[in-house]
Amino acid sequence: MTAMIDTPKANFRLSMLIYDTRYRSLTIQVVFLVLLSLFLWWLVANTIHNLALKDKDFDFGFLGVRAGYDINQTLIQYTNDSTHGRALMVGLLNTLFLAFLSCVLATVIGVIAGVLRLSKNWIVSRLMAIYVETFRNVPVVLWIVLVNAIMSISMPEPKEFRGENPEASMILFDTVAVTNRGVYMPGPAFEHSLGYTQIGPVYLDNDILAIFAVLAASIWGYRKLQKHAGAVQNATGVRPVTWWKSAAILIVPIVALKFALGFHLIYPELKGFNFNGGLQARNSMIAMWLALSVYSATYIAESVRGGILAISRGQSEAALALGLQQSKAMRLVVLPQAMRVIVPPLISQYLSITKNTSLAIAVGYMDLRSTLGGITMNQTGKELECMLLLMGIYLTISVIISALMNVYNRSIKLVER
Amino acid sequence: MTSQSYVRTEMVAAQKPPGVQTGIVLWMREKLFSSWLNAALTLVAVYAVYSILATVGPWFYRSVWTGSSLTECRATLAATYGEGVSGACFAVIRERWQQILFGFYPRELYWRPTLTLVLMLVALWPVLFSSAPRGVLWFSAAFPAVAFWLLWGGTVWLPVMILLGFAVGYLAYRLISPLNGLLGAIAAILAPIFWWLFLCGPAAELVQSVISIELRQLKSADFGGFLLSTVIGISGIVFSLPIGVLLALGRQSDLLIVRTVCVAFIEGFRGVPLITLLFVASLLLNYFLPPGTEFDVILRVIIMVTLFSAAYMAEVIRGGLAALPRGQYEAADALGLDYWKAQRLIIMPQALKITIPGIVGQFIGLFKDTTLVSFISLQDPLQLVSSIRANTQWNGVYWEPFLFVGFLFFIFCFSMSRYSMYLENKLKTDHR
Structure with a gap:
């Protein structure tokens, strides 16, 4: 065995920055960082220079200025005297509202379609395959525009509901009118309304707060009751009868609240050329909602199908061998494992639904992009601020949703060995 | 022994199952x-x-x-x-299909996009099917320049000079690397950039003044319809894959700064809707660039779409990298391969193979997303459909043009997804 060569001398030479692996990564990173900073500095310097050339400044003061435009669909109080900041809030809430509705409907359709595509029924599985392939291979904008067209061209005008023998009639026991101006539905109203609380710029509807509080308290009470029943069962082996107690806890408070507030529904009525009273969902919203849901549902269907297929047959066979019924085997063995595969793509689908609500531009639904990134931007001429704020808000929503996904992923992670 | 007559010597023919079965x-x-x-x-x-x-x-x-x-x-x-x-x-x-396909591209020049499409199929052939002759790959490499020249027109020498940039880089590498390997690599990167920035344009003009070969120059405003969608879609696809690979590697890297920057880039681009990025391309780019910089709106859109898609691609590829067993990395190290060789020979072929469905799905999404350019007033198929419907002759027609556009998109996307299934099957090496 030959003697080992002397270890290299410890003194530092400049070439070691490149040839010595200990230093090389550091060199690369420093060079990278310098180049990147130079590039960013170049962008910022250009922006400052350009702003100066156009005689503009960079501030968000315009958010406190009177907006001066109307928004046709608002979830919170808004008039054209409100500020641009308020318009931003209206837009943001509209975006979130639409995203929420679409996520719910897309999940329902997607799960049904995904399960049915695996059905042994030949015709049903083929139909679902056709549905999935057709809808996901055509741009969602086209679906949005198409649904909007169906709503505004094929649906009857409000005047066709008039007369002894109307050409069109309301559906669902004469409560909902589907017209070419939108869908009119019964709306909630409170006789003894509790009014609003104003905290700074935020208005809170006391009625809705009361309803949420009562519901939360009921559910908390119900949980308590179940927990207690469980404890008794563990101790004595006999589960106490709880169904009437839980029914009372869940139902009585909310019914009492209904009477206390004088809650009733206002039905839409034809007055003049249009329907009055109740809630109106404009065509733009219906179009966005249906098109986004039906389109995104195809992706959800595929991940549901993939999730169920990913669970090996052995699992369901083992469950059946244990004597579980088919339905119980599905509920207790297959689904909990499939959820682990299904949920991550499901949540990223929710994320993309939320981002796709910005396509409301195609039909004129007043979402965040149309208020902040549309009218506000055009009126104030603050392109840079508006776009940065808009992207920042979307980014925040995405980061929150991904953070939730990471929490979920961690909670269901398989613990191995 | 006598024959046992009660034993059958031939089998009874099998009975037909009952009719209901x-x-x-x-x-x-x-x-x-x-x-x-x-x-x-x-x-x-x-x-x-x-x-x-x-x-x-x-x-x-x-x-x-x-x-x-x-x-x-x-x-x-x-x-x-x-x-x-x-x-x-x-x-x-029947009346307007050319408009939906080509937008406002001059009618007498329709042969140019058509020829480009045919050449594109030729260029794609060796990429998509391994049975094609390998020599065609050289044509595939040169195709972007050819397509650029055919579609936009102008002098032929500009794309030629741009292609020459790669030759310049290679030459610089060959000349300098014998002296010092590292310097050679740096020269191979800097020389073409220098060439493209300063020498390319004048050289093209010079040669053009001597040997003039040019096609009629067209503006980006002439582009429209499926021509526009395909140009944006295909360029986005071609450029986003390599950028996506680099980003994915950066995100997996041990270098802290590189990793942080890659994560910020990926999450930033994935967190905002594409439409806001398109608005940035059309409204804000003027703020970020030196005053007076004007560059083509289609090019800006392609850049934004590419970056957006690359961020998604990076996540898809990261999934593939994460799915590879640790042993593959260790085996590559054990063979003494350096980082890039290990990536090129061991890691990437496997990671890309298992991510084919994801990559193709991303391509399909990118192609569908090209319809969003109608919101920054480019003439994509949907925009053209609305202008056809606004026309007095066709005012009131609704479903037919949408059906046509939807059908074309369907054909394109559906065939891509079928191709990905074919590829998946062909590359499947496990024998389960």
């Missing part, structure tokens, strides 16, 4: 009516199919293919099938 009856019992629930589902499905066909079928059947306006169409319909009957008016597509 063969053929169509069995198939229907198993596939359509195996349980009450299934039977109900079947009936509902049959009813749904029937009601769709009953509405759409006659409308399709009574289609009119000739005529130059909707009124004419309706007159033909009324004459053939009687008053008040609805039918499809596909005459609008």
Whole structure:
């Protein structure tokens, strides 16, 4: 065995920055960082220079200025005297509202379609395959525009509901009118309304707060009751009868609240050329909602199908061998494992639904992009601020949703060995 | 021994199964009516199919293919099938299909995009199917420049000089690397950039003044329809894959700064809707660049779409990298391969293979997303459909052009997804 060569001398030479692996990564990173900073500095310097050339400044003061435009669909109080900041809030809430509705409907359709595509029924599985392939291979904008067209061209005008023998009639026991101006539905109203609380710029509807509080308290009470029943069962082996107690806890408070507030529904009525009273969902919203849901549902269907297929047959066979019924085997063995595969793509689908609500531009639904990134931007001429704020808000929503996904992923992670 | 006559010497022919257990009856019992629930589902499905066909079928059947306006169409319909009957008016597509395909590209120059499409198929051939001759790959490499020249026109020497940039880089590498390997690599990067920034344009002008070969120059405003979608889509696809690979590697890297920057880039681009990025391309880029910089709007859109798609691609590829067993990395290290060789020879081929469905899905999404450019007033197919509908001749026609556009998108996307399945099958090496 030959003697080992002397270890290299410890003194530092400049070439070691490149040839010595200990230093090389550091060199690369420093060079990278310098180049990147130079590039960013170049962008910022250009922006400052350009702003100066156009005689503009960079501030968000315009958010406190009177907006001066109307928004046709608002979830919170808004008039054209409100500020641009308020318009931003209206837009943001509209975006979130639409995203929420679409996520719910897309999940329902997607799960049904995904399960049915695996059905042994030949015709049903083929139909679902056709549905999935057709809808996901055509741009969602086209679906949005198409649904909007169906709503505004094929649906009857409000005047066709008039007369002894109307050409069109309301559906669902004469409560909902589907017209070419939108869908009119019964709306909630409170006789003894509790009014609003104003905290700074935020208005809170006391009625809705009361309803949420009562519901939360009921559910908390119900949980308590179940927990207690469980404890008794563990101790004595006999589960106490709880169904009437839980029914009372869940139902009585909310019914009492209904009477206390004088809650009733206002039905839409034809007055003049249009329907009055109740809630109106404009065509733009219906179009966005249906098109986004039906389109995104195809992706959800595929991940549901993939999730169920990913669970090996052995699992369901083992469950059946244990004597579980088919339905119980599905509920207790297959689904909990499939959820682990299904949920991550499901949540990223929710994320993309939320981002796709910005396509409301195609039909004129007043979402965040149309208020902040549309009218506000055009009126104030603050392109840079508006776009940065808009992207920042979307980014925040995405980061929150991904953070939730990471929490979920961690909670269901398989613990191995 | 005498023969035992009670033992049969030949087999009895097998009996046919009972009638209910063969053929169509069995198939229907198993596939359509195996349980009450299934039977109900079947009936509902049959009813749904029937009601769709009953509405759409006659409308399709009574289609009119000739005529130059909707009124004419309706007159033909009324004459053939009687008053008040609805039918499809596909005459609008027959009349305007060229516009939907090419936008406002000059009619006499339609041969250019068509030729580009044919050449694109040739260029794609060796990329998509390994049975093609490998030599064609050189053509594939040069295709972007060819396509640029054919579509936008102008002097042929500009794309040639741009391609020469790569030769310049190679030359610089060959000349300098014998002296010092690292310097050679740096020169191979800097020389072409220098060439493209300062020498390329003048050189092209010089050669053009000596040997003039040029096509009629077109502006980006002339582009539209599926031509525009395909240009943006294909460029986005071609450029986003390599950038996505680099980003994915950066995100997996041990270098802290590189990793942080890659994560910020990926999450930043994935967190905002594409439409805001397109607005940035059309409104804000003027702020970020030196005053007076003007560059083509299609190019800006391609850059934004590419970056957006690359961020998604990076996540898809990261999934593939994460799915590779640790042993693959260790085996590559054990063989003494350096980082890039290990990536090129061991890691990437496997990671890309298992991410094919994801990558192709991303391509499909990118192609569909090209319709969003209509919101920054580029003439994509949907925008053209609305302008056709706004036209007095065709005012009131609705479904037909949308059907046509939807159908073309479907063909493109569906064939991509089928190709990905074919590729997946072909590359499948596990024998499960």
